[in-house]
Amino acid sequence: MNRADTALRIAAIIAPFNTRGVALTDAATFAGDLEWDSLTVMDFVAAIEDEFDILITMNQQAEIETYGQLIDAVTRLAGS
Amino acid sequence: MTEGIDEAARPEVVAGTGSDLFSKFDPLIEQRRALLADGQEDPFSLVMERVLSPTRAVCNGRETILLGTYNYMGMTFDPDVIAAGKDALDRFGAGTTGSRVLNGTYRGHRDCEDALREFYAMDHAMVFSTGYQANLGIISTIAGKGDYIVLDIDSHASIWDGCKLGNAEVVPFRHNDVEAMEKRLKRIPEGAGKLVILEGVYSMLGDIAPLKEMVRVAKAAGAMVLVDEAHSMGFIGPNGRGVAEDQGCLDEVDFVIGTFSKSVGTVGGFCVSNHPKFEILRLVCRPYVFTASLPPSVVATAATSIRKLMHGGNKRAHLWENSRTLHAGLKARGFQLGTEEPQSAIIAVIMPDLERGAAMWGALLNEGLYVNLARPPATPANMTLLRCSLCAEHTAEQVETILGMFERAGKAVGII
Numbered sequence: 001m002n003r004a005d006t007a008l009r010i011a012a013i014i015a016p017f018n019t020r021g022v023a024l025t026d027a028a029t030f031a032g033d034l035e036w037d038s039l040t041v042m043d044f045v046a047a048i049e050d051e052f053d054i055l056i057t058m059n060q061q062a063e064i065e066t067y068g069q070l071i072d073a074v075t076r077l078a079g080s
Numbered sequence: 081m082t083e084g085i086d087e088a089a090r091p092e093v094v095a096g097t098g099s100d101l102f103s104k105f106d107p108l109i110e111q112r113r114a115l116l117a118d119g120q121e122d123p124f125s126l127v128m129e130r131v132l133s134p135t136r137a138v139c140n141g142r143e144t145i146l147l148g149t150y151n152y153m154g155m156t157f158d159p160d161v162i163a164a165g166k167d168a169l170d171r172f173g174a175g176t177t178g179s180r181v182l183n184g185t186y187r188g189h190r191d192c193e194d195a196l197r198e199f200y201a202m203d204h205a206m207v208f209s210t211g212y213q214a215n216l217g218i219i220s221t222i223a224g225k226g227d228y229i230v231l232d233i234d235s236h237a238s239i240w241d242g243c244k245l246g247n248a249e250v251v252p253f254r255h256n257d258v259e260a261m262e263k264r265l266k267r268i269p270e271g272a273g274k275l276v277i278l279e280g281v282y283s284m285l286g287d288i289a290p291l292k293e294m295v296r297v298a299k300a301a302g303a304m305v306l307v308d309e310a311h312s313m314g315f316i317g318p319n320g321r322g323v324a325e326d327q328g329c330l331d332e333v334d335f336v337i338g339t340f341s342k343s344v345g346t347v348g349g350f351c352v353s354n355h356p357k358f359e360i361l362r363l364v365c366r367p368y369v370f371t372a373s374l375p376p377s378v379v380a381t382a383a384t385s386i387r388k389l390m391h392g393g394n395k396r397a398h399l400w401e402n403s404r405t406l407h408a409g410l411k412a413r414g415f416q417l418g419t420e421e422p423q424s425a426i427i428a429v430i431m432p433d434l435e436r437g438a439a440m441w442g443a444l445l446n447e448g449l450y451v452n453l454a455r456p457p458a459t460p461a462n463m464t465l466l467r468c469s470l471c472a473e474h475t476a477e478q479v480e481t482i483l484g485m486f487e488r489a490g491k492a493v494g495i496i
C-alpha cells in the first residue's frame with residue numbers, strides 16, 4: 001500500500017477524534033497538539049487497527065510521536 | 081503515542097543547578113494545594129488511630145464505620161487467625177530476613193502454599209510478599225521480549241507494571257469487549273507466545289468480566305490465560321475461588337493471581353496453577369527471588385484464614401445481602417452507581433468531579449464513615465469515585481446507618 005492512500009484513509013478516521021480542529025500536518029504531535037487522554041488514544045488506535053487489519057502494540061505506539069510517523073508506521077505494518 | 085500523552089511538560093532548567101527532577105510533579109502539587117486550600121481534609125493521608133474491629137476504627141478521635149477496606153470476609157480480627165499469628169511470632173520470630181530461595185522458606189511458608197493448593201484444588205502455589213509482586217513477578221517472567229500480552233484496558237497497575245518489566249509486546253483492548261480481544265488475538269504473528277490477562281472483578285467500578293466467553297476465545301486462539309481474582313477470592317463462586325469458578329471456566333485458566341490483603345485479611349500475594357513446569361518459576365522470577373519472604377506470623381495468619389474461608393458459606397451469603405441492600409439503597413436515594421446491579425462487594429458511587437468528590441468524602445468522614453476516594457489516573461474514563469467495599473461483618477443495622485449518612489452528606493454537598 002502506498003503512503004498517499006494510507007494518509008487518506010487515516011485522515012478519514014482521525015476526523016471525528018480531532019475535536020479541537022488541529023491542522024494535521026506530518027509534524028503535528030499527538031502529545032503537544034492533539035492532547036488526547038488515554039481512552040481516546042485507545043479508541044483511535046483500535047479504529048486504525050480495524051481499518052487496516054493490523055496491530056499497533058503499545059511498544060510501537062511509544063515510538064510514534066507525530067502524525068507523519070503514524071502514517072509511515074501504518075504504511076509499513078499494512079504492507080508487510 | 082500513549083507514552084507521550086501521559087508525559088508532563090519538560091522540566092525547567094534551574095539556573096546553575098541543572099534541571100529539577102521534581103518539576104514533573106508540579107501540576108499534581110498545584111492540584112492538591114487548590115483542593116486543600118479551603119480546609120478540605122486530605123483524603124490521601126487519613127490516619128487510623130485505633131482499629132476496633134473489621135468494620136470500626138477511630139479516625140480524628142471519632143469512631144468511624146469502615147466501608148473502604150476490601151476486608152470482605154472480616155478475617156483481620158478472627159480469633160483463630162490472631163492466635164495462629166501470635167504462636168508463629170513466639171516460635172519463629174518477627175521475620176525471616178531472607179529470600180524464599182535462600183534462608184526465607186520456613187515451615188509456615190510451605191504450609192501456606194499447601195492451604196492455597198487445597199483451597200483452589202490446584203497442583204502448585206507460589207506465595208509472594210505482596211499481591212503487587214505476584215503480578216509483577218509472574219507476568220514479567222512468563223511473557224518476555226517477542227511474546228504478546230493481550231489485556232483489558234482497565235487492568236490494575238501491577239499488571240501494567242508486570243507487562244513493562246518483562247518487555248513483552250503489549251496489546252490492550254476495550255474493557256470487557258470480547259470481540260475486540262478476539263480481533264487482536266487473531267492479528268498476532270504466527271508462532272509468537274500469547275498471554276491473555278483478565279480480572280474477575282474490576283476494583284474501580286466493582287463489575288465482573290464475562291470470563292467464560294473470554295477464556296474460551298483466548299484458548300481457541302492458542303493463548304495462555306492469567307486471571308487476577310484479587311477482589312473475588314473468598315466469596316464469589318461455590319467454593320469462593322472467584323469469578324472463573326462461578327462461571328464454570330476455572331479449569332481452562334492457566335494462572336490465577338490473588339492476594340492476602342483482601343478477603344484473607346493480612347498481606348501477601350500468590351499464584352496458583354496446574355502447569356507441569358510451574359515450580360521452575362521459583363528460580364527465575366526476580367520479584368520472588370530478590371526480596372525477603374513474608375514474616376512467619378503473616379503466613380501463619382494467612383494459612384489459617386484461607387482454611388477458614390473454605391467453610392465461609394454463611395458469611396458469604398450475608399456479604400451478598402449487604403451488597404444488595406447498599407446498592408439498592410444508594411440507587412433509591414438518587415446516587416449514580418458504577419453498575420446497574422450489584423456484581424461484587426464493591427459499590428462505586430460516581431461523583432461529578434474531584435472537588436465535589438473530595439467534599440463528599442469529607443462530609444461522610446464527618447458523619448463517621450470512611451470510604452475510598454478514587455480519582456484519575458487510577459480510574460476508568462477519568463471518573464472520580466467514592467468506592468465502597470462491604471464486609472461480611474457489617475451488620476444489617478450498620479448498612480442502614482451507612483445509607484442515612486450518605487443521604488445527609490449527599491444533600492449537604494448538593495450531589496443528590
